[in-house]
Amino acid sequence: MNEPxxxxxxxxxxxxxxxxxxxxxxxxxxxxLIGRMQLRYGPNRAGPFGLLQPIADxxxxxxxxxxxxxxxxxxxxxxxxxxxxxxxxxxxxxxxFGQGWHVGDYYISGQIAxxxxxxxxxxxxxxxGIYGFIVGGWASDSKYSLLGSMRTCAQLVSYEVSLALSVLxxxxxxxxxxxxxxxxxxxxxxxxxxxxxxxxxxxxIAGVAETNRAPFDLPEAETELVAGYLTEYSGMxxxxxxxxxxxxxxxxxxxCVTLFFGGWLGPYEPLGPLWFVLKLLIVIFIFIWLRTxxxxxxxxxxxxxxxxxxxxxxxxxxVVTAALVVAL
Amino acid sequence: MxxxxxxxxKGFAVTLKQxxxxxxxxxxxxxxxPVYPRFRGRHRLWRHENGLEKCIGCSLCAAAxxxxxxxxxADENTATNRVSAGxxxxxxxxxxxSRCIFCGYCEVACPFDAITLEAEYxxxxxxxxxxxxxxxxxxxEPIKRMPVADRxxxxxxxxxxxxxx
Numbered sequence: 001m002n003e004p005x006x007x008x009x010x011x012x013x014x015x016x017x018x019x020x021x022x023x024x025x026x027x028x029x030x031x032x033l034i035g036r037m038q039l040r041y042g043p044n045r046a047g048p049f050g051l052l053q054p055i056a057d058x059x060x061x062x063x064x065x066x067x068x069x070x071x072x073x074x075x076x077x078x079x080x081x082x083x084x085x086x087x088x089x090x091x092x093x094x095x096x097f098g099q100g101w102h103v104g105d106y107y108i109s110g111q112i113a114x115x116x117x118x119x120x121x122x123x124x125x126x127x128x129g130i131y132g133f134i135v136g137g138w139a140s141d142s143k144y145s146l147l148g149s150m151r152t153c154a155q156l157v158s159y160e161v162s163l164a165l166s167v168l169x170x171x172x173x174x175x176x177x178x179x180x181x182x183x184x185x186x187x188x189x190x191x192x193x194x195x196x197x198x199x200x201x202x203x204x205i206a207g208v209a210e211t212n213r214a215p216f217d218l219p220e221a222e223t224e225l226v227a228g229y230l231t232e233y234s235g236m237x238x239x240x241x242x243x244x245x246x247x248x249x250x251x252x253x254x255x256c257v258t259l260f261f262g263g264w265l266g267p268y269e270p271l272g273p274l275w276f277v278l279k280l281l282i283v284i285f286i287f288i289w290l291r292t293x294x295x296x297x298x299x300x301x302x303x304x305x306x307x308x309x310x311x312x313x314x315x316x317x318x319v320v321t322a323a324l325v326v327a328l
Numbered sequence: 329m330x331x332x333x334x335x336x337x338k339g340f341a342v343t344l345k346q347x348x349x350x351x352x353x354x355x356x357x358x359x360x361x362p363v364y365p366r367f368r369g370r371h372r373l374w375r376h377e378n379g380l381e382k383c384i385g386c387s388l389c390a391a392a393x394x395x396x397x398x399x400x401x402a403d404e405n406t407a408t409n410r411v412s413a414g415x416x417x418x419x420x421x422x423x424x425x426s427r428c429i430f431c432g433y434c435e436v437a438c439p440f441d442a443i444t445l446e447a448e449y450x451x452x453x454x455x456x457x458x459x460x461x462x463x464x465x466x467x468x469e470p471i472k473r474m475p476v477a478d479r480x481x482x483x484x485x486x487x488x489x490x491x492x493x
Contacts, residue, residue: 037343039352293343294336 024054064235076139081240084132088247094118098272118179137229148228152219159209165314166202169321183263193260215294253283362477368445373466382442384414392437397427421463447474
């Protein structure tokens with residue numbers, strides 16, 4: 001069953017590139033969808049249907065002069081976006097996208113790393129990624145960045161609790177922290193979206209807040225703050241931050257699919273990745289749909305909602321699930 | 329959280345419905361909206377039917393111009409060199425469009441209707457010098473044709489006090 005290291009390396013290479021491509025085209029799809037929902041066309045100038053827009057954006061970001069404030073702490077200022085982007089990308093490694101295939105003498109598993117504590121690793125990487133936002137805002141040495149990163153920090157820390165607790169129900173039901181095992185468990189029974197519906201709701205809402213998406217995009221809040229923690233960032237450093245944000249969203253959607261919608265499970269087993277991607281796209285669509293529909297929360301509403309509604313519901317859900325699992 | 333959860337759900341239905349409607353965006357450079365008939369765009373100098381210029385170089389437009397963007401240097405018409413219908417003509421007539429505010433005062437001040445503001449509004453250039461329009465440019469037929477709305481449909485109706493008398 002063991003894979004040689006080079007299969008892992010190829011898989012990692014392919015997945016990272018696919019992920020980056022998904023990120024690039026997600027920005028386009030998002031802008032297009034939001035445009036159409038507001039009776040606009042969205043980007044349609046660069047190439048047919050605006051298909052070259054992400055490439056144009058990339059070229060523009062890379063060619064921009066990478067300046068930084070004179071008083072910025074240089075090392076931290078430069079490493080912060082890289083840290084965020086790297087952890088976001090690394091988090092995808094544990095997500096299973098297929099059940100594995102036998103090719104000749106080799107076995108190719110459906111994820112880059114099958115870790116028995118995949119879920120914990122994912123949350124840990126997410127938490128490390130937050131450092132990028134905090135450190136980046138602090139190292140810019142600008143009051144806007146500092147306040148923005150404080151907001152981000154407060155929001156991410158408070159919603160991470162609910163996020164982790166909402167998953168607990170699934171973990172209890174599956175009896176495992178390994179994402180592969182969790183999907184296998186859903187193969188035998190229902191998808192966890194049905195018995196863990198409350199968990200799914202809490203997970204999704206907390207996930208939107210975790211990824212700084214509207215209506216929880218207070219860290220950026222273009223209309224209120226300058227741009228939050230990335231005020232002083234420009235060019236590809238800004239690009240890396242925004243990449244981290246979008247990839248976090250992809251990873252979270254993938255996690256949502258894995259935990260609640262049966263991951264790669266579908267009518268025809270060998271087509272696993274297809275079902276996975278399909279489900280992933282639907283979840284991402286809901287993310288975008290949410291952004292066009294719901295206005296931004298006020299900061300006190302955000303905090304009150306996180307601590308007074310989401311956290312008790314998530315806790316209750318975990319406790320009830322645990323009690324039921326023990327009782328039945 | 330929300331006091332009206334069903335209203336929030338309705339909001340989602342609205343955005344989803346919009347997704348299947350045709351965008352109302354007008355793709356500007358390809359599709360130009362007709363300008364209002366009394367739109368004040370780039371200036372135009374006019375000639376009489378016999379080819380003589382209407383402008384007699386009186387500089388009233390330059391005097392009326394609040395942005396001080398018109399320069400007129402007049403000269404006498406002679407029997408051999410007859411340019412305008414009047415006694416004098418504008419030897420130099422320049423409008424600096426980078427200064428012009430398109431107020432239309434020149435048009436009002438002109439006693440011979442020699443200068444009018446027309447429909448053209450795409451006036452970008454790469455250099456400021458290119459925005460100084462000389463007499464030849466102002467007299468020539470405009471290269472760009474801007475669509476103008478139907479006067480009957482859009483023009484200001486005759487005010488009531490005029491219609492009555």
